[in-house]
Amino acid sequence: MSEHLAVLPVLLPLLAAPICFLLRNRIAAMGTAIAVCWVTFVAGVVLLRTVVTTGAPAIYELGGWSADVGIVYHVDTLAAFVVVLVSSLGAVVLTFAPQSIAKEIPKEKHHFFAALYLLSMAGLLGIAVTGDLFNVFVFLEISSLSTYALISLGQDRRALTATFRYLILGTVGATFILIGTGLMYQMTGTLNMAEMAAHIRETEGVRTVLVAIAFLTAGIGLKMALFPLHAWLPNAYCYAPSSVTAFVAATSTKVSVYVLIRWIYTIFGTQGPGSMSGVVVDLVLPAMAISGMFIASTVAIFQTNVKRLLAFSSVAQIGYMALGVSLVSESGLTAGIAHLFNHALTKGGLFLAMGCIAYRIGSVQLADMRGLGRRMPVTMFLWVLGGLGLIGVPCTAGFVSKWYLVRAALEQDALYLAVIILLSSLLAVIYVWRVIETAYFQEPPEGKDEVTEAPLSLLIPTAVLIGASIYFGLFTEWSADVAGLAARELLGVVR
Template structure:
């Protein structure tokens, strides 16, 4: 039990190369499913223990921190670990049927390998308390996601993956420069140790430059407007299961790393009072929300539309960070979780549609509300969450966000958040109108409902958005504990 933090990383990491050796597609998938479902179980145990006993510190190989690599689990990253691994497991359970259509069978074992490596990288970035380790895991997850995206059927998946590779590597190298400069100033790579030592050198130009490199690099990886250019193509042309997985997890983990750097390493005082980080994050977030939502309205490819919506949703998370208050951070953290559920579910529903129609264009979706009623109903529930209708999880995020804005007397920001929801309403209604109020095209009238093996995982994820819209103590409650510890108000 005491080795749980490292097992969470080692188990999927070791399973990945085994998948290459097993090769046989059914066996590989069965093996990977067993492995991947063990991750949310371990993460849930960790979260439970952290909430009961406080932060867990694990020294890799028995080398004590700050010299060895430390894995440090607190309420925030245990929560992120839990939803990232759960979504990873849910999407992989959905994948076998979906990739059978979209990826040649000879590549299935390689798909599973990359998928497990990508999840390992994302969880590693989350759990580690060592700065250089963050970079290594970031590259593990990035490299495997380039490979996953390039598996898309359309040849544009290749150019999308290449573009992401260039921008992703530039972002990762920026992060590496930032870490290097911080190491130069403090002589340590351990986050907690560095936070102590940085207090003596605040205001030194090297630290300022390091902060700039780190935040720009992370903004690239999380697709914060205007550094989001890689995202729409990558989401639109990747295989359905890959889009659902990456959209649900990868940008959120980058947001988490930003939270960790800003609040746990640099400290609120330095980032917000000395540097005025909020003055740059707030306008970027708001402009990003409006521009991306507006662009989404004009997309014909619905996966691309949802991708632009993701850029807007990252804006909401960053907006919450820019308030630097308990409510603002709670909104950010809970929205990471809620958006992972909603977007994961929506892209899984898109995968069901692609499975039957072989296309995700709006024109082909005419009348699909009648031919595929369950899929479309799930899609609509997910869409309502994006708008922020009460009873859905999206409402909870918006609620905290508006509370955070109002308690700082930022009426304009609160109003803009409400207005931006109307833009989401427009792009969701546009699909609803086509799906329910138009006749199916001649060739698509015989389309039937997606198979159960796709519908059940999709239904579970979408159902969870309703569940966490009503039962908020597990999501918003944990997010609040995490937000308070980030701001240094507890433990």
């Protein structure tokens, strides 16, 4: 069992997906899916514990083929961490889903939803564990295709156009990645990332590698919605079913960031001769990240649709992660990785809260949330806690990652960067507070039926995520500390 641990998280949902599809029974399909998700989560946690305690990556050679010819799953701390991130959020959000989709998706499509959800999760988990560059592309497409389908399940017809837009851009991005992968293969003769890193130092064709990097950066930038390549994200998040939004927002862009980290630190290298990441980390990433932090946050301020607001906030938060990654230092990378996790929890929780609200009032427009603080007190309270996490108030997970990020900036004597980071987080105060004020200070709209608190089956998963985001704001042993461990591994600092 334990030797198969590395492959288990991918295999379980991947195999369960067709089963769910074939079950056709709504309850059975969702039940199976939820069970599989939680088992995957447990497997992920065990995997992470194993990796952290043994101090060595878990390696699984698919079909027994070794790295030079076959596909190898290479699970180091970072990968295991991302596995836990995806599986945990997948599990919680799917637990939320049955009640939520009952109102949003026709009943006959529920088994379809379950299968797609598992498939998407399998794809994301696959990206995390694989050590093969082409495999990354494949899993990326698996998750993307199923995500397109999931998003298109949205009630609003704009979900369709949003999906189409996402599809076009996603495919362009994936194809860029494919091109980059091909060029890299051409130069190094291998698809295994570790070996690629070893060969890249010897290769003569620096130019080809640079072109590859350009394609890869643009491609993954699209996938992770790095500003200004974020155009697909707002509407996709906005019009997707609540649970899909929560899942996608919490995991898919995060996994893309993971891929970016993997490439920069594992393949191209950041230090010494032969490191290829120079322009990426020195100029491109920080520039995109900072402009995203400011512009996307400002856009969020002016939104009238709260899900769209949160979507733009996600674009801004991606900026923090990218900035952390680009700092190339232990605390910078820790900040980036920790923020992956922390923001996933926070944003996942917030979108679930939006799901609760949509479940009760059938709208996510800011104007319809007037006076909601008194009618759905628990939901709004959770929303407020999540909002505080977005701002990065102490005791929330957002604070922890911001701490590392600012620290990293200051460690490099980049005071201006620290100031920029903190100033941009103030924009979050504004957009979060717009919602809070609307919910607490305005009279509820007339003529609507009395709104009551969301059912427990929705509230509990929401509370779990928001609670976790508070918990990991205080106890960082399994969030930021692991992120720090992963960062040290990536930077080659032996523990």
